[in-house]
Amino acid sequence: MEGPPSRTDRVGSLERGLGVMEILAAHPAGLSMSEVADRAGLTRAGARRFLLTLVAAGYALQDGRIFRLSPRLITLGRTWLSGASLWTYAEPFMREVSKTLNESCSAAVLANEDVVYVARIAGARIVGVALHVGTRLPAHCTSMGRVLLSGLSADELDAFLTRATITAKTDRTITDRAELSRLVAKAGADGYSIVDQELEIGLRSIAVPIRDRTGTIVAAINVSTQSARMPLSEMEREFLPLLKKAAGSIEDFFVVQ
Incomplete structure (x- = not known):
């Protein structure tokens, strides 16, 4: 029986991106980029990339400084x-x-x-x-x-x-x-x-x-x-x-x- 996947089998960026989605899911009213970065343990630049990727893919919405999950989910x-x-x-x-x-x-x-x-x-x-x-x-x-x-x-x-x-x-x-x-x-x-x-x-x-x-x-x-x-x-x-x-x-x- 196979054990849990090793670190080399996992895509770290996907894990962090899913973490960002979970954070947004816990805050339906939305969060700013800085708030997401703080909660996810990311740099502001890193949070920006994940958030803008989610927006581009249609899974998040941006309203000024605030990001929230979109109905696509x-x-x-x-x-x-x-x-x-x-x-x-x-x-x-x-x-x-x-x-x-x-x-x-x-x-x-x-x-x-x-x-x-x-x-x-x-x-x-x-x-x-x-x-x-x-x-x-x-x-x-x-x-x-x-x-x-x-x-x-x-x-x-x-x-x-x-x-x-x-x-x-x-x-x-x-x-x-x-x-x-x-x-x-x-x-x-x-x-x-x-x-x-x-x-x-x-x-x-x-x-x-x-x-x-x-x-x-x-x-x-x-x-x-x-x-x-x-x-x-x-x-x-x-x-x-x-x-x-x-x-x-x-x-x-x-x-x-």
């Missing part, structure tokens, strides 16, 4: 996530939720200002929004988005709310940034979020987080339904326990890895 992530073992593992639990409630159950991850659907079990009942793996929806007015945003640090959430395009999808959409910050904090404290007709009139959804072994929120799962079918209080009573149970089972994936 979502394509790579989406390809991996759509076939990843996590979602293969999660599907039976999501399917059970969908079958029990006769509603759709979906999973998503945060991607800049949006959530991207990475798994979905369609229910027998029809909702207005056509959703599938790869669908992007605004994070600010979706239940999974608010749950995922609750995993950001205070500084990262402030940066998100500052840069995000926050527009009304319906007359119920909350666009006040201070109120959104409060609702995200509430989602973090409660361990779930309900969004009522903010994305589409007649559509309600409830979401809970999926955490890895470190406790970091890495995804969210939700159930959507029509407002005419399900009062909010009943969603909490009927949907939430099933979602939490499914989330706990999915989180076991990280324990056995």
